Amino acid sequence: MAxxxxxxxxxxxILSQSILGAIAGxxxxxxxxxxxDSSKSARLEREQAENNERMRQRYQQDFQHQQEEQRxxxxxxxxxxxxxxxxxxxxxxxxxxxMHSEMEYMRSxxxxxxxxxxxxxxxxxxxxxxxxxxxxxxxxxxxxxKQACQEMAxxxxxxxxxxxxxxxxxxxxxxxxxxxKEVTALRQLASQLMLDPGxxxxxxHLGGQTLDDDYAVLGLTPDATDEEVKRAYRKMALxxxxxxxxxxxxxxxxxxxxxxxxxxxxxxxxxxxxxxK
Numbered sequence: 001m002a003x004x005x006x007x008x009x010x011x012x013x014i015l016s017q018s019i020l021g022a023i024a025g026x027x028x029x030x031x032x033x034x035x036x037d038s039s040k041s042a043r044l045e046r047e048q049a050e051n052n053e054r055m056r057q058r059y060q061q062d063f064q065h066q067q068e069e070q071r072x073x074x075x076x077x078x079x080x081x082x083x084x085x086x087x088x089x090x091x092x093x094x095x096x097x098x099m100h101s102e103m104e105y106m107r108s109x110x111x112x113x114x115x116x117x118x119x120x121x122x123x124x125x126x127x128x129x130x131x132x133x134x135x136x137x138x139x140x141x142x143x144x145x146k147q148a149c150q151e152m153a154x155x156x157x158x159x160x161x162x163x164x165x166x167x168x169x170x171x172x173x174x175x176x177x178x179x180x181k182e183v184t185a186l187r188q189l190a191s192q193l194m195l196d197p198g199x200x201x202x203x204x205h206l207g208g209q210t211l212d213d214d215y216a217v218l219g220l221t222p223d224a225t226d227e228e229v230k231r232a233y234r235k236m237a238l239x240x241x242x243x244x245x246x247x248x249x250x251x252x253x254x255x256x257x258x259x260x261x262x263x264x265x266x267x268x269x270x271x272x273x274x275x276x277k
Contacts, residue, residue: 019147023086027128077248080160083152084167085122087189089129090145091168094185098130101175109167112251149192159244161193163252166240166259169203178204202236206262211273214266226276233267 092102106126111119133141152161168189172182183204187197198219205216215222218232240263242256271277 018151019144020082020086020151023129023132023144023148024082026132027125076156076160077252079152079155080164080248080252083148083156084164085125086129086148087145087164087168088171089126089133090141090189091171091182091185092126093130093133094172095179095181099175102171105171105174109251109255145189146192149189153192153194157244158195159239159241160248161195162199162239163245163248163256163259164193165190165195165199166203166206167255169200169206173204203259206259206266208266211269214269217263217266218270226274229267229270229274229276233263236263 088106092098092106103123103126107119107123110122136144152164156164165186168186172178172186183200186200186204190197190200202217202219205213208214208216212222215224218224218229218236220228220232224232237260240256240260242253242260245256246253
């Protein structure tokens with residue numbers, strides 16, 4: 001499956017005035033031909049489906065209700081995916097370099113989620129975002145990223161924004177080295193997304209090999225009380241539960257499940273070290 005379907009949906013989502021709309025217009029306007037065939041096919045399929053449904057008048061009300069729910073789900077997913085692309089472009093360039101490993105992480109995610117064509121198209125979108133940043137200059141780009149994050153904070157549920165940060169932290173870790181500039185950029189994004197910047201340190205320690213890493217995942221130090229450990233885990237389990245992002249699609253939910261398992265693993269190791277139950 002190509003990206004044309006959700007890109008088309010995204011264009012409908014940004015018809016109102018917004019900085020994300022301006023960015024999308026620049027990025028997608030120059031490569032939209034790459035998606036024309038798939039978009040045309042998808043449009044014809046949608047039109048045929050709508051015509052068939054209109055013939056079933058007695059089911060019209062239920063159909064409209066179902067369509068509205070579907071549009072809402074697609075809108076949430078489309079906004080999440082494009083926001084991920086924009087913020088990924090920001091983090092990939094945060095240390096002044098565009099690392100192959102970080103780009104490959106994004107290609108791999110798109111390839112696994114949508115297929116090889118999507119990986120190629122997604123790569124083109126990232127390159128256009130890099131061009132856009134160069135055209136705007138670092139200062140104006142940073143201003144627009146801040147405004148874009150404010151839009152995301154207004155549009156997205158907190159749990160969706162947490163998953164955005166989880167993806168971005170994985171990108172920063174992809175080259176095996178986390179630059180101080182990347183950490184600073186991640187914390188700034190978290191703050192601009194109306195999240196506690198401390199979530200960055202927690203997410204960067206996910207998958208760590210030491211007990212200190214496990215405590216950091218829960219936002220604690222080893223001198224925390226047993227009750228503080230339990231309370232911190234319950235809070236994270238609630239915020240990062242995969243069901244909280246189920247409307248964003250199976251691929252996003254699967255990624256959330258992997259993060260959730262890592263959180264559980266950290267908790268279990270701490271519990272074992274403390275002989276807690």
